[in-house]
Amino acid sequence: MRISKAWIVATKDMRVFLRKKYAIYSMILFPLLVSIGLPLVLLFVGARLSSTQLPIRMDAFSFFFLIGAASLPTVLASYSLVGEKIEKSLEPLLATPITDSELLLGKSIAAFIPPVGAIYISSVVFMVLANLVTHNTLGYSYFPNWTIGLILLLLAPLLAILAIEWSVIVSSRASDPRATQMQGLFVALPLLAIYVASEVGAISLDTKTLLIISGVILIADIILFFLSTKTFQREEILTKWT
Amino acid sequence: MITIESLTKKFGEVTAVEELTFQVKEGEVFGFLGPNGAGKTTTIRMLCCLISKTSGEATIGDYQIGKATDSVQIRKMIGLVPDNVGLYEDLTAFENLDFYGKLYECPEGRRRENIERFLKMLELWDRKDARAGSFSKGMKQKLALARALVHEPKILFMDEPTANLDPESAKTVRDFIIEVKKQGRTIFLNTHNLDEAQRICDRIGVIKTKLLTVGTPEQLRESLSKPKTEIRLAQVTEALVSALKKLIPNEIEVSDNKLIIDVTEPDKENPAIIAAIASAGGLIQEVTDLVPTLEDVYLQIVKETK
DSSP, X not given: OOHHHHHHHHHHHHHHHHTOHHHHHHHHHHHHIIIIIHXXXXXHHGGGSOXXXXXXXXXXXXXXXXXXXXXXXXXXXXXHHHHHHHHTOHHHHHTSSOOHHHHHHHHHHHHHHHHHHHHHHHHHHHHHHHHHHHHHHHSSOOOSOHHHHHXXXXXXXXXXHHHHHHHHHHHTTOSSHHHHHHHHGGGTHHHHHHHHHHHTTSSOOOXXXXXXXXXXXXXXXXXXXXXXXXXXXXXXXXXXXX | OEEEEEEXXXXXXXXXXXXXXXXXXXXXXXXXXXXXXXXXXXXXXXXXXXXXXXXXXXXXXXXETTOHHHHHHHHHHEEEEOSSOOOOTTSBHHHHHHHHHHHTTXXXXXXXXXXXXXXXXXXXXXXXXXXXXXXXXXXXXXXXXXXXXXXXXXXEEEESTTTTOOHHHHHHHHHHHHHHHHTTOEXXXXXXXXXXXXXXXXXXXXXXXXXXXXXXXXXXXXXXXXOEEEEEEXXXXXXXXXXXXXXXXXXXXXXXXXXXXXOSOHHHHHHXXXXXXXXXXXXEEEEEEEOOOHHHHHHHHHHHTO
């Protein structure tokens, strides 16, 4: 596999995303809401929470970045895959000397970099603002810590990969990017359940729990990798996708 | 350049292409004619290594289709203009070509040179920075042609490149194909357009799942249709036809005030026929050699397979 070929596809796809307003808004809106909205919530609610309750709420808020990591890549992956289907550009593309795996990798890179980049940038803004508004109550800067470190550096990439692989499978049967996005949101649903469970105190989002969740997602990634590569084969794409 | 031997493709129980055997020589324009669903696109897709064959063999240059290691080499040698142009509508004309040039590993200098050359040839250079989505159907087709040539392939596969184009755009595309032919490239052209096939192609294959015939347009005309002489008379009467049948052995068909007579060698037989008509009292107004068109040949071949 030649990474250079995959990168050519990835840069082309990212150039296309830059010209799709819906894709741009998706990449800006959610990270903006999370990075500014959540510190604002902490500003107004945080004063009523004790110094032991506040870190639990802040860890739970960090979990929103995972919801982003699970949902944002589906927006781009669906444009990248279903978009090719709509424009009927798969046939000339597959006639070039690129392998199926190079093409799939290129499309995955294009759907991975912008959302994960947006999440990383917004997480920095979130951490700075959250530290500012909670410093008085806690007496120290809560972020960065192991929890958000694991969330951003381990869980978020694993989830983004899962969302992309899922989108590849869903795209094979879809003819509208938005339908793929809706189905892609299934990846985010278990995370919402975990978030709610942590909010009501049913589970604690400590390092051990996050590592267990990471392990589960990694296994799901491996299973979906095989399923998505089986789906993404040129004959299958040309005769069944189009 | 292209050798096909008993090539077959089945989709489940349905046979799309059966036992194709023919060759396409280097520098030749080979036309592939056939009705809808005849297997033309399936054949191109197999030859471009886009779908697998069920059985048989095909080689392009020194490479074999269906062999994983050869597929990438084959795709480097070929350019494809599919029936759906499949351009990236959000990218400009230049960006579309540049992307494909990069995928074909065309060095930057040559890539830019080729993009400029082909866009100028196709009268699109002034629109190089416009999005492909803003182009008319004809312009998109031209851009798809330039895309297929940006890496200067040895073989160009075209799947109905002038379908649904207005006459002016179709002519530009046809003229461009002739230019490409002059550069010595081998062209495999799927078409419905018989006039186009007759004008452009060196040889033609007629397909309807199986290959029905193959030859030059002249060979096809000669092999499948007998020459006829059409004679327009002032009036055709039954008495005239009966008298004529006694004088000449040829098959005679009457259509209004015309006699259509089967001939083997028009130059030798026509004077005798004319003399016979005159002696039977016919008043000849016009004599025409009826040369069968490729359309006649094609329709006859396809009809025979029904």
